[in-house]
Amino acid sequence: xxxxxxxxxxxxxMASVLTGCSQPAAPAAPAETPEASGDKVYKVAYIARAQxxxxxxxxxNAVVEEAGKYDNIKLDVFDGQANDDTENGxxxxxxxxxxxxxxxxPNNGEAQRPYVEKAVAAGIKVITTNARISGIxxxxxxxxxxxxxxxxxxxxxxxQVPQNANVVVLQGPPGNFHADARRDSxxxxxxxxxxxxxxxxxxxxxxxxxxxxxxxxTWVQANDKIDAIIxxxxxxAAGALExxxxxxxxxxxxxYGVDGTAEAVLLIKDGLMTSTSLQSAYDLATSLLDTTNxxxxxxxxxxxxxxDCPLITKDNVDQYIEMHKKxxxxx
Amino acid sequence: MNTLDRNKLWSDIKSKYSxxxxxxxxxxxxxxxxxxxxxxxxxxxxxxxxxVGTILAFGQTILIISGMLDLSSGSVLAxxxxxxxxxxKMTGSLLISFIVxxxxxxxxxxxxxxxxxxxxTPPFIATLAMMTMARGAALMYTNGQNIYQIGNYVVFGQxxxxxxxxxxxxxxxxxxxxxxxxxxxxxxRSIYAIGGNEEAANASGINVNKTKMKAFIINGILxxxxxVLFMSRVNGxxxxxxxxxxxxxxxxxxxxxTSFSGGIGTASGxxxxxxxxxxxxxxxxxxxxxxxxxxxxxxxxxxxxxxxDIWAKTKRTKRKHGSxxxx
Numbered sequence: 001x002x003x004x005x006x007x008x009x010x011x012x013x014m015a016s017v018l019t020g021c022s023q024p025a026a027p028a029a030p031a032e033t034p035e036a037s038g039d040k041v042y043k044v045a046y047i048a049r050a051q052x053x054x055x056x057x058x059x060x061n062a063v064v065e066e067a068g069k070y071d072n073i074k075l076d077v078f079d080g081q082a083n084d085d086t087e088n089g090x091x092x093x094x095x096x097x098x099x100x101x102x103x104x105x106p107n108n109g110e111a112q113r114p115y116v117e118k119a120v121a122a123g124i125k126v127i128t129t130n131a132r133i134s135g136i137x138x139x140x141x142x143x144x145x146x147x148x149x150x151x152x153x154x155x156x157x158x159x160q161v162p163q164n165a166n167v168v169v170l171q172g173p174p175g176n177f178h179a180d181a182r183r184d185s186x187x188x189x190x191x192x193x194x195x196x197x198x199x200x201x202x203x204x205x206x207x208x209x210x211x212x213x214x215x216x217x218t219w220v221q222a223n224d225k226i227d228a229i230i231x232x233x234x235x236x237a238a239g240a241l242e243x244x245x246x247x248x249x250x251x252x253x254x255x256y257g258v259d260g261t262a263e264a265v266l267l268i269k270d271g272l273m274t275s276t277s278l279q280s281a282y283d284l285a286t287s288l289l290d291t292t293n294x295x296x297x298x299x300x301x302x303x304x305x306x307x308d309c310p311l312i313t314k315d316n317v318d319q320y321i322e323m324h325k326k327x328x329x330x331x
Numbered sequence: 332m333n334t335l336d337r338n339k340l341w342s343d344i345k346s347k348y349s350x351x352x353x354x355x356x357x358x359x360x361x362x363x364x365x366x367x368x369x370x371x372x373x374x375x376x377x378x379x380x381x382x383v384g385t386i387l388a389f390g391q392t393i394l395i396i397s398g399m400l401d402l403s404s405g406s407v408l409a410x411x412x413x414x415x416x417x418x419x420k421m422t423g424s425l426l427i428s429f430i431v432x433x434x435x436x437x438x439x440x441x442x443x444x445x446x447x448x449x450x451x452t453p454p455f456i457a458t459l460a461m462m463t464m465a466r467g468a469a470l471m472y473t474n475g476q477n478i479y480q481i482g483n484y485v486v487f488g489q490x491x492x493x494x495x496x497x498x499x500x501x502x503x504x505x506x507x508x509x510x511x512x513x514x515x516x517x518x519x520r521s522i523y524a525i526g527g528n529e530e531a532a533n534a535s536g537i538n539v540n541k542t543k544m545k546a547f548i549i550n551g552i553l554x555x556x557x558x559v560l561f562m563s564r565v566n567g568x569x570x571x572x573x574x575x576x577x578x579x580x581x582x583x584x585x586x587x588x589t590s591f592s593g594g595i596g597t598a599s600g601x602x603x604x605x606x607x608x609x610x611x612x613x614x615x616x617x618x619x620x621x622x623x624x625x626x627x628x629x630x631x632x633x634x635x636x637x638x639x640d641i642w643a644k645t646k647r648t649k650r651k652h653g654s655x656x657x658x
Contacts, residue, residue, distance in 0.1 A: 202622075209565045214380050262479055330480070
């Protein structure tokens with residue numbers, strides 16, 4: 001009897017997970033292949049950095065959705081699992097399986113470089129994205145510039161942050177291209193220009209909300225005055241804000257992030273967060289598929305482009321809330 | 332009392348309570364290093380910050396004492412947490428969401444238990460497999476995206492009762508429950524016996540498989556509660572949340588004197604271990620220690636704790652001539 005209860009519980013858990021009852025599941029499988037038109041259908045491999053990384057997952061979902069709009073493209077998604085070895089292996093497999101186009105979202109650009117070069121040498125069209133691997137002749141790229149993403153926030157902060165302010169800084173994982181470039185941008189575009197500003201705490205919170213919360217809780221104990229939270233992504237900014245949101249001492253605190261996540265735009269709408277810059281997975285996906293199409297149809301041989309990184313503040317937040325509503329991230 | 336007895340008593344006190352001396356010393360050093368350390372608010376923050384990891388560590392303690400461990404607790408926490416948040420969004424019921432988390436984590440742990448008891452899979456491998464499966468299920472269910480706007484669900488992790496943060500209350504209650512289970516029940520005694528010598532335990536009439544399964548089920552309940560607290564504290568359903576928390580939990584248990592060779596460990600020791608890590612993390616941030624150096628210090632503390640554990644155990648074993656000790 002007990003055995004059957006166990007089996008029933010397991011089956012019910014599996015069923016609830018598999019049906020994904022409440023989530024607006026974007027199509028996880030590649031869109032149906034429309035070969036009815038009789039045109040050649042091109043095989044495209046999309047190799048994601050890690051489906052477990054929420055931005056990478058958002059991008060992969062957006063790419064799948066966008067690919068559905070093209071009759072001449074059949075897209076397969078692969079997961080690099082945040083592991084260089086796995087990702088390199090996936091690129092090699094894609095070469096062996098003769099894909100027409102390989103889109104690579106590198107885990108670590110330099111580690112994937114030789115494999116991308118190998119694919120290009122095999123005559124396959126390669127597009128690198130988020131972040132691009134530059135300097136490979138014959139390959140294309142679509143990216144957002146991390147330096148610019150931080151800079152649009154810095155330009156606002158330079159005038160907004162009060163004189164002799166105390167600020168805290170939350171960094172992404174060391175060695176990560178986007179984390180390092182964003183921090184570099186804050187240094188050159190903000191701290192070097194505002195030498196009166198004092199950093200009272202700076203830690204690596206690895207893009208994570210819970211780690212950022214822990215640091216902020218400690219900083220709040222050590223400092224009576226913190227005027228601004230400078231975070232290299234929205235997740236960490238949101239974590240720090242979670243700590244001070246009900247504390248009247250910090251009601252005027254400024255908070256800057258990057259990504260334009262659903263949570264960040266809601267915080268901006270509520271007046272808790274100051275600004276973020278959008279790294280739109282939809283824009284990246286649109287440009288990626290457009291680039292793919294141009295490459296396979298021979299319209300162009302090599303394309304290198306950056307998408308915009310618009311600044312989101314209270315003044316224009318509504319349009320981005322709408323964007324997330326459409327995607328189902330905000331109800 | 333002759334000198335020999337007095338020496339024996341002192342050595343017993345040393346080996347039993349040394350972890351609390353370490354904790355007290357660290358407390359004093361931290362106090363002297365930074366005046367903000369002893370503020371009520373800071374100590375309450377530290378307790379809140381370690382609560383989720385410590386609750387997982389209670390489960391680990393029970394498993395490690397019986398000669399097992401759970402590498403899946405961080406991932407199962409995430410799966411239980413996102414299903415719980417999602418069920419709250421569907422039903423609006425805090426009670427249902429809480430139960431969903433516990434049922435999910437218990438089912439995952441029953442699977443762990445089945446693999447270990449029925450199929451004789453080493454716990455390391457069984458829970459490693461569950462770690463991957465549970466994380467995958469959490470990501471698949473949410474499509475890799477966080478769940479936001481979770482409304483009143485935050486009361487579990489951000490609420491206060493008489494000024495005490497709810498996670499701390501959960502941690503305190505579960506400390507008492509774990510202590511009682513280990514010290515005052517047949518189950519507890521069986522756990523120590525199995526960890527000390529499984530064959531001897533079996534020969535003395537203990538149903539080893541049943542006890543191991545019970546240990547996993549209790550671990551599941553603890554992981555489920557930790558899942559609710561974690562998601563509620565970060566104000567969102569995060570399928571990527573709590574990565575590496577199983578190691579936080581293992582660290583607390585091991586520093587607290589739980590022995591990887593089984594048969595030794597206490598709930599209060601684990602709590603002390605968690606506080607040692609919590610104090611260290613906190614004071615290093617308060618005095619502005621370089622982030623990279625923090626990692627080195629944390630690693631060194633774990634190494635020292637294990638070295639100490641092995642050293643103390645060897646001494647005790649020599650003294651007791653191999654008898655199983657259930658502190």
